[in-house]
Amino acid sequence: MVMTAQAYNLIEELRAISKRAFGMALSVHRAPSLRTQWVWEAHLLTNKLQDLSKEMKRIDPAAHQQWFHTLSESFLDLRFVEEETDTVSLRLGDLMKWG
Numbered sequence: 001m002v003m004t005a006q007a008y009n010l011i012e013e014l015r016a017i018s019k020r021a022f023g024m025a026l027s028v029h030r031a032p033s034l035r036t037q038w039v040w041e042a043h044l045l046t047n048k049l050q051d052l053s054k055e056m057k058r059i060d061p062a063a064h065q066q067w068f069h070t071l072s073e074s075f076l077d078l079r080f081v082e083e084e085t086d087t088v089s090l091r092l093g094d095l096m097k098w099g
Contacts, residue, residue: 007060010052014067017049018074025077025092035081042081049074 003011024042028035053071057064064071076089088096 003063004060007056007063010056010059011063011067013052014049014056014070014074017045017052018070018077021045021049021074021077021081022089022091025080025089026095028081029092029096032084035084038081042078046075046078046082049078 021042024034024038028038049071053064056067073089073091076087077092079085080088080092
């Protein structure tokens, strides 16, 4: 299966958001006071991620399925940044548990 340029661009954007979301979540875990600084950015990234997910599902359902885990992890990381919650991504949860 050949990936379109549009799907490739969406995946690159997803990778960048995912990296930023995880970095923010990890920072907030280590220093909860950062939450107030990043809550608005997290909100904007969540909206962008929702749009990206819908577009990816529309243009390339197979790519959307392949990247679903990364999408989910990113949504959970951004939610953690926006509000204190016990539900965290697997990647953040592992770091919280194992250090």
